[in-house]
Amino acid sequence: MAKDMTAEIDRNVVDPSLREWILPNFTTTTDNDTIVCSIVMMATMKKYNKYLFTTECGLPRITIEGEKRDWENILGRLEKLKQYGLETIAWYHLLVPVISHFVKSFDDPHGSENLEFWSKVCDENGFGSGHDYLAGWLTAFCAFDEEGKWIGHPLTDEGSSLSDMATLSAAEFFSKHADVTQRSAGESRSFDTKTRVGLVLGGASYHRIHSGSIPHGYAEVNVVINDNGTLIPSMMIAGHVGAQIHSSEDKELSSTGERDTVQPASGWWIFTTLPEEKTREVRKKWWFE
Structure with a gap:
């Protein structure tokens, strides 16, 4: 966003070479360096410009898994x-x-x-x-x-x-x-x-x-585990619980091809549950603290 905005600044200043002169272009320059300097350039010119970014929606690519x-x-x-x-x-x-x-x-x-x-x-x-x-x-x-x-x-x-x-x-x-x-x-x-x-x-x-x-994408069920005669109240949870971030490694999809793909993530857990009176005690403590 910052780099695109400096290009717009470049089109609206008397000296069109100003952006090229300000932004780093050295053998050690990273993308982060360019962004930092772009924002500083925007800040320097803020007295003369107002900056507006407009978001757009859409899915650049869809992958349907399976056949x-x-x-x-x-x-x-x-x-x-x-x-x-x-x-x-x-x-x-x-x-x-x-x-x-x-x-x-x-x-x-x-x-x-x-x-x-x-x-x-x-x-x-x-x-x-x-x-x-x-x-x-x-x-x-x-x-x-x-x-x-x-x-x-x-x-x-x-x-x-x-x-x-x-x-x-x-x-x-x-x-x-x-x-x-x-x-x-x-x-x-x-x-x-x-x-x-x-x-x-x-x-x-x-x-x-x-x-x-929007309803949850997961389900939960209470179970009891019998550990050699000791009954342990527990709960199982399974379903769609979040998202995984992947890298397409495709620079036509994004500038770096990294961390540009989102995929639904399924998962499960089983854990012991607190007795009802202990649950109320913990909730009360969280509420007041």
């Missing part, structure tokens, strides 16, 4: 969701367009339809950012909260049987069984639903969800 047949396998498994009720049928319709596009990405990765799809991960308009909510197809993976409660569009069975609902197309299902004009359980009350035009993909209507209501 096409793996994602076709996942797509086929989604059918079973239709057996479990109204909410899982709705979830089925949200997931199918997304996974279908994953499959298509293998055939035409640079096609306009594929690029349009990946531009709407978080926002229905594409290339949007800065909101405190998700409104793209990513909300297909935020359909239930940690307690298993549905947080998508409000649903009603309208007296239809499970078998009848399972035969509907996505467009028919959401038209008959979902109220897309009403606020979802995970949506902020401050948002005006009357002016909303939500994302529709493959006939499915995707809900908005406030960033504070």
